[in-house]
Amino acid sequence: MNYKVNKIISIIFNSLLLSFGMYFFLVQHSIASGGVTGISIIISKWFSFLTVGQWSLILNIILFIVAFVFMGESFGKKSILSATIVSLGIMFFERVFPDTILTNDVIINVLFGAGIVSYSLSRIFFNDASSGGTDIIAAVLNKYFSITLAKCLFAIDFLVVMMAVTEFGIEKALYAVMTVIIQSVGFNYFIQGLGRKIAITVISDYSEEINKMLLSKYDRGVTLYKSEGGYSHKKRDIILTVVPFRRFPSIRDDILDIDKNAFVFTHTISEVYGEGFTYNVFE
Known part of the structure; x- marks a missing residue:
């Protein structure tokens, strides 16, 4: 109602x-x-x-x-x-x-x-x-x-x-x-919505360290995807997180400080609903 x-x-x-x-x-x-x-x-x-x-x-x-x-x-x-x-x-x-x-x-x-x-x-x-x-x-x-x-x-x-x-x-x-x-x-x-955010995807051999950094320093939710390299067939975790635009520069720098060879790409999200954005889990 x-x-x-x-x-x-x-x-x-x-x-x-x-x-x-x-x-x-x-x-x-x-x-x-x-x-x-x-x-x-x-x-x-x-x-x-x-x-x-x-x-x-x-x-x-x-x-x-x-x-x-x-x-x-x-x-x-x-x-x-x-x-x-x-x-x-x-x-x-x-x-x-x-x-x-x-x-x-x-x-x-x-x-x-x-x-x-x-x-x-x-x-x-x-x-x-x-x-x-x-x-x-x-x-x-x-x-x-x-x-x-x-x-x-x-x-x-x-x-x-x-x-x-x-x-x-x-x-x-x-x-x-x-x-x-x-x-x-x-x-x-x-x-398309006023609450635009940026989704960051990271492929790195240091995915565990980057995951901990995002969770502890920035208090962001993180999703891990299991992946396999098409050429090397090496198993890795792909990291996905969604953050406000203003946070991206510092997060990008921290990712590259952990792994200067990390493969990082982003895309704009029109609207985000869910925990950490439209509600908090403890509300």
Whole structure:
């Protein structure tokens, strides 16, 4: 139960963060970087009797109906909570902070807007939810026309940017393209997790000494694999441990102090769960 509650709280918080990033850094400066919010920015210029937030809510309601009709109830439910909060959040900021401009520097707005949006979106997706919007259109096209999701989303964002060219000019459209690119890169980075660690693998004739050093000096968990050299057929223990990035330089030096001929290689771990990282055995 606590896990589900935490997921809901995370979805609500990050949906509010998403609406904050969109409103203060993108909507306020007419940077239509794709999605429902980008479409709403353009439509609000054509039909100014409704605000960006209101148009966003209307479009999301329409898309919810499409999701339920074409994709089924379970898919539609996943989009409702986050997308509704994002639309209502933008409407709230429009009403309470109608003339508040945090900065007029377009580059800062693009960087912070894209950064906040990509981070909050990644956390929403990480909690098995969706911000709705054009994701629904992409899912429908993917299901019925076998067009990949990536191509669908790119095509939709491209159309929004082209619409922005006619409404806001080529310069704003180029900033929108920059925002889309940064959001894509940022999303891919954040979705893999913020708690990156480094896995160290060591092949050495002094595996016992290195194992003791890691256990006693650094208090790290160690796994030993039995191995055999492909050429020499010599039996060895392969050492595997996972540590924070900042610990690697000193651990590497200590390994080479024990065995200057040790074969050491590393790879990045996106997220680590378990004893010593997400919980302690004595808690």
